[in-house]
Amino acid sequence: AQSVSQHNHHVILSEAASLELGCNYSYGGTVNLFWYVQYPGQHLQLLLKYFSGDPLVKGIKGFEAEFIKSKFSFNLRKPSVQWSDTAEYFCAVNKPNFGNEKLTFGTGTRLTIIP
């Protein structure tokens, strides 16, 4: 069964600091990779996704992620965080097919930005 690991459970940064959140998955085949964000009191929103092509993908709000196949990783980055980035971040993976593309999520990383 596929699984997703997010090793950072809680990250605290000051505004303008650079961010990198780790995500590793275990699955030996072709995968799609996602980062979702959940702001306080809001529902899960898609930040960015990788299906194929350029392994460096850019998402909303200045976020980007790099797919490194050899390391089974899909780390999320942002060069300069803002207070409004305080949220919980979830990495997810699924297996592409023509039917059920259920997502397997990591346990999430809570990000707190100090003004």
Added chain:
Amino acid sequence: DTGVSQDPRHKITKRGQNVTFRCDPISEHNRLYWYRQTLGQGPEFLTYFQNEAQLEKSRLLSDRFSAERPKGSFSTLEIQRTEQGDSAMYLCASSVMVGGGTDTQYFGPGTRLTVL
């Protein structure tokens, strides 16, 4: 806003009672998923519909759980004889396959269930 909607947003019930949740997906999305999220965890897959057909159920979905999507539009998730362990956020997501690509799931706000 034409996103995924869920009703109710919060439900408090006593152990042993039945509860039903509703999900309205984004219009014309033919795929619908239910997930469950407990504190400190990411969402876990429960079941999947393609149009009105329920094509997969997780082993997390015991016999007390049933889901329907009668006309391929809205979906309901019913839990019978609730237990305290059922307390969680129940999330619905919808998506649509376009051409030969893969889909992107859009999530609703969830229904938070508390079983006393």
